[in-house]
Amino acid sequence: MHLLYPLxxxxxxxxxxxxxxxxxxxxxxxxxxxxxxxxxVSLNLVAFDVWLADVLRSGQVLTLMVIAIAAAEVGLxxxxxxxxxxxxxxSAIDDLDTLREPR
Amino acid sequence: MDPDRATTSxxxxxxxxxxxxxxxxxxxxxxEGPADELADAPSYLNVTGSELVFVLxxxxxxxxxxxxxTSRNVVRAALWLVVTLGGLAGLYLVLTxxxxxxxxxxxxxxxxxxLLLFGLMVTRAPIGRQPDLNTTNRxxxxxxxxxxxxxxxxxxxxxxxFAYLDLHIAGQGSPETIGSALFGSWVLAFEVLSVLLLAALxxxxxxxxxxxxxxxxx
Numbered sequence: 001m002h003l004l005y006p007l008x009x010x011x012x013x014x015x016x017x018x019x020x021x022x023x024x025x026x027x028x029x030x031x032x033x034x035x036x037x038x039x040x041v042s043l044n045l046v047a048f049d050v051w052l053a054d055v056l057r058s059g060q061v062l063t064l065m066v067i068a069i070a071a072a073e074v075g076l077x078x079x080x081x082x083x084x085x086x087x088x089x090x091s092a093i094d095d096l097d098t099l100r101e102p103r
Numbered sequence: 104m105d106p107d108r109a110t111t112s113x114x115x116x117x118x119x120x121x122x123x124x125x126x127x128x129x130x131x132x133x134x135e136g137p138a139d140e141l142a143d144a145p146s147y148l149n150v151t152g153s154e155l156v157f158v159l160x161x162x163x164x165x166x167x168x169x170x171x172x173t174s175r176n177v178v179r180a181a182l183w184l185v186v187t188l189g190g191l192a193g194l195y196l197v198l199t200x201x202x203x204x205x206x207x208x209x210x211x212x213x214x215x216x217x218l219l220l221f222g223l224m225v226t227r228a229p230i231g232r233q234p235d236l237n238t239t240n241r242x243x244x245x246x247x248x249x250x251x252x253x254x255x256x257x258x259x260x261x262x263x264x265f266a267y268l269d270l271h272i273a274g275q276g277s278p279e280t281i282g283s284a285l286f287g288s289w290v291l292a293f294e295v296l297s298v299l300l301l302a303a304l305x306x307x308x309x310x311x312x313x314x315x316x317x318x319x320x321x
């Protein structure tokens with residue numbers, strides 16, 4: 001298989017994740033877009049690992065670690081979202097603009 | 104550095120270690136046109152079965168990802184994410200990474216999406232269609248995403264036109280191989296990862312506890 005096939009699918013997934021990250025309004029949907037971008041990176045890692053036929057299997061092992069870190073990230077992210085919702089009663093990122101310059 | 108000397112006099116034989124000699128070869132290929140060693144890679148016109156399957160699953164995955172970021176219904180977006188991540192597990196299987204595919208289904212589809220659905224429920228996201236799920240900078244987002252895709256694809260085609268995966272090496276991604284690598288060479292990273300997971304767990308509990316602030320004020 002040509003290496004370009006997995007690489008282009010991965011580039012597409014990453015770009016879709018970028019679009020979702022910038023365009024979505026709900027915090028949970030933004031977190032889902034981050035998951036898409038992480039998944040694209042994992043696909044790249046596996047493709048390059050198979051291409052290089054690495055004896056240490058660094059790409060696939062790193063993919064497993066990325067999956068575990070993504071699980072930790074989602075757990076912490078949801079904890080933050082939950083606390084945010086308790087304090088501000090909103091889950092829209094547009095409303096969370098206390099750090100911006102006053103208009 | 105002369106790449107030819109690197110390939111012939113390098114102490115590492117091919118397929119040993121993380122920076123295999125093939126990387127040097129492909130760099131040269133990208134810079135100076137096809138090298139003799141890689142000129143025998145099959146043309147893009149004779150499509151193999153695994154490539155066909157990969158493209159089919161890839162189209163499903165990308166379509167589901169697109170529906171996930173454009174759906175106007177938050178729960179449906181989460182369910183499209185399930186399809187995307189499941190399709191990705193299929194892509195891993197085509198790439199002979201069996202263990203990664205299994206773990207992908209177990210962790211992502213089994214745990215992460217369920218967590219995300221919980222997140223949607225605790226923030227009381229409306230179940231039906233919502234008109235205002237996108238921010239006002241949606242056109243900018245489209246431009247950025249298309250530009251990123253074009254740039255990535257152009258760079259990838261320029262660099263990896265002649266790279267060819269050999270999917271017929273036995274046991275590349277089998278649980279036995281990955282397990283012995285994970286608990287052999289990578290055992291320190293694995294242990295550090297377990298500490299990180301514990302820290303994330305404690306952090307999540309500490310962030311969401313209701314009574315911490317009240318105790319501090321008392």
